[in-house]
Amino acid sequence: MIDLNNLLRKNIQNLKSYSSARNEFSGDDVILLDANENPKALSGLPIGINRYPDPLQKRVKEKLSVLKGISSDNIFLGNGSDEAIDLALRCFCNPGVDALAIFPPTYGMYKVCAAINDINVIEYPLNSTFEIDIDKFVDELKPEVKVVIICNPNNPTANVQDKSIIKKIIERFQGIVIHDEAYVDFCPEQSLVNDLSKYPNLIILQTLSKAWALAGARVGIAMASKDIIDVFNKVKFPYNISYPSLMIAEEALSKSVESQSRINEIIEEKERLLKLLPDLPMVVKVYPSSTNFILVKTTDSNSLYKYLIQNGIVVRNRDMETNCKGCIRITVGLDDENNRLIDAWKKYNLSVSL
Numbered sequence: 001m002i003d004l005n006n007l008l009r010k011n012i013q014n015l016k017s018y019s020s021a022r023n024e025f026s027g028d029d030v031i032l033l034d035a036n037e038n039p040k041a042l043s044g045l046p047i048g049i050n051r052y053p054d055p056l057q058k059r060v061k062e063k064l065s066v067l068k069g070i071s072s073d074n075i076f077l078g079n080g081s082d083e084a085i086d087l088a089l090r091c092f093c094n095p096g097v098d099a100l101a102i103f104p105p106t107y108g109m110y111k112v113c114a115a116i117n118d119i120n121v122i123e124y125p126l127n128s129t130f131e132i133d134i135d136k137f138v139d140e141l142k143p144e145v146k147v148v149i150i151c152n153p154n155n156p157t158a159n160v161q162d163k164s165i166i167k168k169i170i171e172r173f174q175g176i177v178i179h180d181e182a183y184v185d186f187c188p189e190q191s192l193v194n195d196l197s198k199y200p201n202l203i204i205l206q207t208l209s210k211a212w213a214l215a216g217a218r219v220g221i222a223m224a225s226k227d228i229i230d231v232f233n234k235v236k237f238p239y240n241i242s243y244p245s246l247m248i249a250e251e252a253l254s255k256s257v258e259s260q261s262r263i264n265e266i267i268e269e270k271e272r273l274l275k276l277l278p279d280l281p282m283v284v285k286v287y288p289s290s291t292n293f294i295l296v297k298t299t300d301s302n303s304l305y306k307y308l309i310q311n312g313i314v315v316r317n318r319d320m321e322t323n324c325k326g327c328i329r330i331t332v333g334l335d336d337e338n339n340r341l342i343d344a345w346k347k348y349n350l351s352v353s354l
């Protein structure tokens with residue numbers, strides 16, 4: 001059995017959070033003279049922009065609650081899901097003492113966030129087909145590991161992990177398991193949202209930055225037991241999501257039909273790219289993808305990367321990542337953009353032989 005209080009850092013357990021007077025009143029007919037705001041927005045700006053935003057983001061959570069089929073009490077919203085990663089590390093890992101376990105190659109922010117918080121990172125590399133080596137993980141798990149992050153589907157490899165292996169980790173590990181589902185809207189069957197109530201040590205991360213097309217709004221989602229969500233709400237900056245971002249998130253979430261058809265278009269376009277890429281110069285292997293990006297192994301990703309830049313196309317060079325020698329990661333763009341990529345890439349040999 002997981003005892004959340006035992007897992008939390010002492011200072012977090014004992015924390016009294018910032019309280020705003022506004023929490024003490026609910027209702028519409030109220031005069032707000034408590035927060036030193038300007039009583040009136042400048043002309044032409046959104047009504048309400050002069051007020052501090054809702055610290056608990058109730059309206060957006062209500063929409064998400066319906067879409068995800070869980071209670072608002074199990075939802076935390078952050079300034080991108082990066083905020084939730086940072087909060088989890090800060091709440092559960094003592095700097096200089098505890099450690100984070102990751103499965104590289106994976107999302108770069110985990111390591112950066114750990115480094116900022118002076119938390120040691122222990123790596124359990126994925127095998128050659130980018131799957132978690134569960135036996136190795138269980139055998140070599142270090143006692144100082146307090147948090148495990150599994151990115152699934154994984155960035156940059158685009159593959160999914162076996163659900164039974166993930167569940168085994170959640171069931172066996174006595175600390176916090178973060179299941180980062182940033183790309184799950186492209187393969188919804190992979191989500192653990194329906195298992196949330198079974199696992200008090202599970203934190204699921206999702207985001208509006210990818211499938212929901214709101215990277216500029218910075219809205220990330222963490223879903224977990226109410227106890228964990230309450231801790232996150234206590235530790236976060238009180239007004240961590242701006243009023244414009246909340247308005248926009250609410251509007252986007254009411255367009256779930258349009259959003260789903262956009263997701264389907266991206267998936268179709270990805271299938272088209274998956275067929276075209278293997279025939280291009282330098283391509284060694286095109287990995288399967290459950291996401292909106294594709295990992296391609298080439299004979300020389302450094303020169304290909306530079307060549308594409310010269311042609312005005314930016315992809316991600318993943319050459320230096322674990323088991324990713326020669327790999328580039330390509331985001332699925334608009335049809336025209338993808339065509340330009342393919343056309344430029346086709347001419348690669350021509351350009352180097354000149």
Ligand SMILES: *Cc1c(COP(=O)(O)O)cnc(C)c1O
Binds near residue numbers: 080107
């Ligand atoms: C893009 C991405 C995120 C999302 O970040 P936001 O801060 O929500 O924009 C989280 N995890 C992974 C693996 C990602 O690729």
